[in-house]
Amino acid sequence: MTTAAVPLARSFRVERGTTTSRITALVGLALLVMFATLPAWGSGGTMKLLVEFFTLLAMAQMWNLLAGYAGLVSIGQQAFVGVGAYGLYLFMDLGDLSPVPAIAAMAVGATVIALLTSLFAFRLRGGYFAIGTWVIAEVFRLVVSQVGALGAGTGVTIQSLVAMAPPDRLALTYWLAIGVGFGSIVVAALVVRSRLGLALRAVRDSEVSAASLGVGVTATKRMVYVIASVGCAIAGAVYYLQLLRIQPTAAFGVDWTVVMIFIVVIGGLGRIEGPIVGAIVFFALQEVLADYGSAYLVALGLVTIAIVLLAPRGLWGLIVARRPMALFAVERRLAFTRAADPDPMEAS
Numbered sequence: 001m002t003t004a005a006v007p008l009a010r011s012f013r014v015e016r017g018t019t020t021s022r023i024t025a026l027v028g029l030a031l032l033v034m035f036a037t038l039p040a041w042g043s044g045g046t047m048k049l050l051v052e053f054f055t056l057l058a059m060a061q062m063w064n065l066l067a068g069y070a071g072l073v074s075i076g077q078q079a080f081v082g083v084g085a086y087g088l089y090l091f092m093d094l095g096d097l098s099p100v101p102a103i104a105a106m107a108v109g110a111t112v113i114a115l116l117t118s119l120f121a122f123r124l125r126g127g128y129f130a131i132g133t134w135v136i137a138e139v140f141r142l143v144v145s146q147v148g149a150l151g152a153g154t155g156v157t158i159q160s161l162v163a164m165a166p167p168d169r170l171a172l173t174y175w176l177a178i179g180v181g182f183g184s185i186v187v188a189a190l191v192v193r194s195r196l197g198l199a200l201r202a203v204r205d206s207e208v209s210a211a212s213l214g215v216g217v218t219a220t221k222r223m224v225y226v227i228a229s230v231g232c233a234i235a236g237a238v239y240y241l242q243l244l245r246i247q248p249t250a251a252f253g254v255d256w257t258v259v260m261i262f263i264v265v266i267g268g269l270g271r272i273e274g275p276i277v278g279a280i281v282f283f284a285l286q287e288v289l290a291d292y293g294s295a296y297l298v299a300l301g302l303v304t305i306a307i308v309l310l311a312p313r314g315l316w317g318l319i320v321a322r323r324p325m326a327l328f329a330v331e332r333r334l335a336f337t338r339a340a341d342p343d344p345m346e347a348s
Contacts, residue, residue: 054181076133084236268314
């Protein structure tokens with residue numbers, strides 16, 4: 001009897017986590033603890049800067065969910081920044097709520113507004129969708145500018161916050177900003193890991209193919225639109241906790257979306273790491289060039305053009321092209337394992 005050569009049996013499993021992603025989780029936890037303790041040892045100026053950083057990071061993560069994962073290029077997300085700001089005023093000054101409950105109530109209202117807005121926005125596609133979202137934001141601005149109870153065109157001041165001691169208000173705003181910033185990363189990771197994330201990428205690549213596989217195209221797009229819009233509204237509310245003064249031209253200004261797009265394009269579209277890298281670069285440029293007036297905006301434009309031409313996938317895309325890695329455990333991959341050698345007597 002001869003024994004036939006039997007190849008070693010192999011098996012595999014689907015996994016998400018990697019050594020890099022585990023290290024990233026530990027580093028992120030350490031950073032969260034460090035940032036959370038900053039009011040005890042840091043300066044007020046640093047805290048104010050970080051409030052802006054974390055709120056813009058959250059907005060950029062939400063815009064990246066829309067454009068990078070769903071293919072919905074919106075230039076009207078400033079509508080929900082304004083909704084967050086004025087919703088904060090309504091629930092605090094008129095509803096007599098403290099900041100955290102007011103933001104929670106505003107988020108519920110923003111969800112309803114986002115659902116209603118999507119009924120109009122999703123009648124448009126491609127470039128028409130992008131322009132349509134900007135038009136919707138302008139309608140919001142014009143409507144608010146005509147409402148006397150909201151200060152009309154001159155805006156309003158959140159009087160409930162004026163009574164708070166400035167150090168207490170800054171600390172509260174700072175901690176909420178940390179929650180918004182880190183929370184936006186967690187939300188983005190959970191969405192990408194979920195069935196919704198798979199559906200989003202299928203819809204982005206081909207709506208027809210996605211529909212043929214049983215994906216509800218409109219429902220999927222509406223869900224991510226609501227998530228991104230409410231995220232921008234919450235970030236806007238936290239941002240205006242620090243400013244106190246709300247004006248329609250600023251709260252609904254297109255500059256909000258311009259900054260979101262800049263951060264995502266610089267960092268890398270369609271990757272959770274992209275907005276993080278882009279936000280760091282944006283604030284570094286802002287700190288270095290802020291004293292140069294209009295030249296600052298020119299420099300930002302030149303940097304954007306250079307990145308688009310030299311690194312179309314953004315700075316993070318350039319990094320992973322040279323050294324493949326994933327900081328977040330959101331992608332599925334096959335891990336092969338070698339099983340035990342079969343019994344020779346069984347193979348004879």
